[in-house]
Amino acid sequence: MDKIFECEVRQWKPDPSTGKGAPLWVVMPVDKAIQLADVTIRCMKCHGPIRLHRAGPLGVPRAHAEHLRRHPGCPLGDCFDGTFRTSPTPIGS
Template identity: 45%
Template sequence: MDVVGIKRHFTTPEGTRIYDWETISVFEALKLAEPMLRCSECHGAVRLYRAAPDGSTASRAEHRKRNPGCSLDERFDGTKKMAELAIV
């Protein structure tokens, strides 16, 4: 998985501030101090991993709890469904 959902504050065109989800790359998420993250598809909790210094693995995100109903999970069973403990 190379994109994640992150919860951030936004200012609307009317000037009000809202707290909502945005999809960003794992590379950008790794730069943030303590982001609130979730899978951008199934809304399950994810963990970030940095690229190996030798280049053997790329930066990525993985589900904390496997979700066979998410097409971004390596064990996708072909039927999409939200995570059991979705982050809202």
């Protein structure tokens, strides 16, 4: 089981030249990200989709995230094979 304690959360930064929001990925602890509603999250290393898990009773286990699909190219995964690769299904900007 993956034990990821930080993730990237997508926020929008206004771009003055286009007037549109530009995506800005912000790293934050999982227990903070879990309190935000309707946000897009991704693994901060491989950019793959992850699922957030709340802390258990008494705080054990800690709030953490796991990849939706195991990915051997991610150093944060539990099956990392030693060679970093971006997720085959990355969440883009």
